[in-house]
Amino acid sequence: MEFVIVLLILKGGCFFTPVSCDDNNACTVDSCDPATGCVHKNRTDCDDKDPCTIDTCVPATGCKYTRKTCSTGNLCNVSSCVAATGVCTTTQNICDDKNACTYDVGGGVFLPIDCTGGNKCILNECDKVLGCLNKTVNCSDGNACTRDFCDPVDGSCKNELIVCDDGDACTENQCNDTTGCFYTPFNVSQKCDDANICTEDTCNTTTGCVHTKIVCKTNYNSSCITAVCDPINFCQDVPVICNYTGSGISSCFVSYCEPNSGVCVSDELESCKLAAIVGGTAAAVLTVGAIIGIIIAAIVCAAGSAVGAYAGYNYVFKGEFTNKNPLFQADTQTGTSQIYQDNKK
Numbered sequence: 001m002e003f004v005i006v007l008l009i010l011k012g013g014c015f016f017t018p019v020s021c022d023d024n025n026a027c028t029v030d031s032c033d034p035a036t037g038c039v040h041k042n043r044t045d046c047d048d049k050d051p052c053t054i055d056t057c058v059p060a061t062g063c064k065y066t067r068k069t070c071s072t073g074n075l076c077n078v079s080s081c082v083a084a085t086g087v088c089t090t091t092q093n094i095c096d097d098k099n100a101c102t103y104d105v106g107g108g109v110f111l112p113i114d115c116t117g118g119n120k121c122i123l124n125e126c127d128k129v130l131g132c133l134n135k136t137v138n139c140s141d142g143n144a145c146t147r148d149f150c151d152p153v154d155g156s157c158k159n160e161l162i163v164c165d166d167g168d169a170c171t172e173n174q175c176n177d178t179t180g181c182f183y184t185p186f187n188v189s190q191k192c193d194d195a196n197i198c199t200e201d202t203c204n205t206t207t208g209c210v211h212t213k214i215v216c217k218t219n220y221n222s223s224c225i226t227a228v229c230d231p232i233n234f235c236q237d238v239p240v241i242c243n244y245t246g247s248g249i250s251s252c253f254v255s256y257c258e259p260n261s262g263v264c265v266s267d268e269l270e271s272c273k274l275a276a277i278v279g280g281t282a283a284a285v286l287t288v289g290a291i292i293g294i295i296i297a298a299i300v301c302a303a304g305s306a307v308g309a310y311a312g313y314n315y316v317f318k319g320e321f322t323n324k325n326p327l328f329q330a331d332t333q334t335g336t337s338q339i340y341q342d343n344k345k
Helices: 002-011 270-281 288-318 338-344
Strands: 028-033 037-042 053-058 062-067 077-081 088-092 102-106 109-112 146-150 157-161 171-176 180-185 199-204 208-213 225-230 234-239 253-257 264-268
Antiparallel strands (some): 028 037, 102 109, 171 180, 199 208, 253 264
């Protein structure tokens, strides 16, 4: 070739030099088209047939094959590419240091767990095999009469006295430091004594002490005697006091209690009745004797009132009267009248 060129030059004829089409790009295929000149086509032979690679071409070096990145950014996951499909898959990366008292934060880093859960009354104690032991702060003071507990906020122990109550108002509520609450029935005669002999002191399990008034009974079979309780002398028999309430002269009436009915009745003295008759019939001729008779009748009437009270007492308490009223005997001068007899005394 060089010989031909030299020969042509020596003979003084034409000669032609081939054009260089190299574009210094390893990613193109360089050629020369006689009609148009240099041609640069992109390479198509960088496919390595591996779905898990990214095929590219670097102008300086040519074809480049980069593995796919399937990482999710989570160190606790393992990501990989399936060679047949080129699809990324993720599986959990099992991080276990075989310690029940730690937890994995990723990247093979393990931190101790907190067994308290924020409760300061739970001890932060853990066993590598069993995990949290869930032990609590012991606040017992050894006294059965206190309620022992721990304050979850600050972890301090509290020992509060318990209130013993069996719901029975008739018992003493007490507490023993060793055995705890116990209940003893109290002495009713002492605990419920209201210092009143006229009440019966008892105890109701719901309401407590009860003071019931004592109902006294009389020793006499008479409606004219009532029994009452005296705070000093206890039960006493008291007679019914009957007073005249009519419109007549009170000294001319004797009032007494009828023992069967207990009703007060008042009877007029016969002497007063006689005086009234004498005064009415002799009003026209009032002799000296009549006047004297009226005066005597009035005196007898007054005396009868006093004696009648005495006789009424005997009638109620002694049962000495056998007729309706012994004061009403016919003749006060013969000795048969109760008034006459009592006046002689």
